[in-house]
Amino acid sequence: MKIKVLIADDNSFIREGMRIILNSFEEFEVLATVEDGREAVEFCQANEVDVALLDVRMPNMNGVEATxxxxxxxxTKPLILTTFDDDxxxxxAIRFGAKGYLLKNNDPERIRDAIRSIHHGHNVLQNVILDKLKLNLGDHTPGVVEPPIDVSLFTERELEVMSGIAKGLSNKEISRELFISEGTVANYITSLxxxxGLEHRTQIAIYYLTGRIR
Incomplete structure (x- = not known):
């Protein structure tokens, strides 16, 4: 079963280029390309679309509102694909339910992997996005963040797991760093x-870095 994809971008060159790229992979079927967020929403409401690739800045309705x-x-699972990395x-976008956020300058294989991952229930947030959030919080040392959250709400171990997630580490990598099992990491994530009241690990990363839940 092919992954059904919609592409929304107000730039016709980007739309058609992305359509050609994705159709070169046998696992995808590009159902349509549209020019703005409103058209994307209307199409997905009328058709079964697995993943929608959404530009951020589009006329009539932007990608965040469409998300x-x-x-x-x-x-439909929204994937923000843009040249803009504004905080x-x-x-x-993450708060409204985006399952991923990637810059357009990624290799086709990276975009393919992101769509595949999102379709299978995972979330994708490009490291450069996390790094930008960290820098804007005054963290100029890689991997070191003073979280703008109420740390009293969490145990020390929960904070360590959140920090690992915010660094973009997988459960396996967190388990190695903290010397605990992957199952224990998963349990901590469930507790967090x-x-x-968040829904997935990407939102945990955003919360840890910005202090914003909703």
Whole structure:
């Protein structure tokens, strides 16, 4: 079964280029390309679309608002694919349910892997996006962040797990760093989701770096 994809971008060159790239991979079927967020939402509401690639800055409706509506009214998983890495867009897109946030200058294989990962229930946030958030918080030392959150709400181990997630580490990498099992890491992540009311690890990373939940 092919992964059904929609491409939304107001630049016709980008739209067609992305369509050609994705159709070169046998696992994808590009159902349509549209020019703005409103068209993307309307198409996904009328058709079964697995993943929608959304530019951020589009006329009529931007990619962030389209993400919110897609999350609320369809089963389509939004992937923000843009040349802009503004913090406002990053946090709002994740807050509204984006499953991933990538810059357009990625190799086709990276975009392919991101779509595949999102389709299978994972979340993708490019490291450069996390790094930019860290720098804007005054962290100029890689991997070192003073989280703008109420640390009293969490145990020391939960904070360590959150820090690992914010660094972009996988559960396996976190388990190695903290000398605990992957299962224990998963349990801590479940606890964090329950405490914060968040839905997935990407939102945990955004929360740890910005202090924003909603």
């Amino acid at each position: 919110r509506l897609l999350t609320e009214t369809t089963k 406002e867009y990053i946090t709002d 989701l329950n405490k914060t």
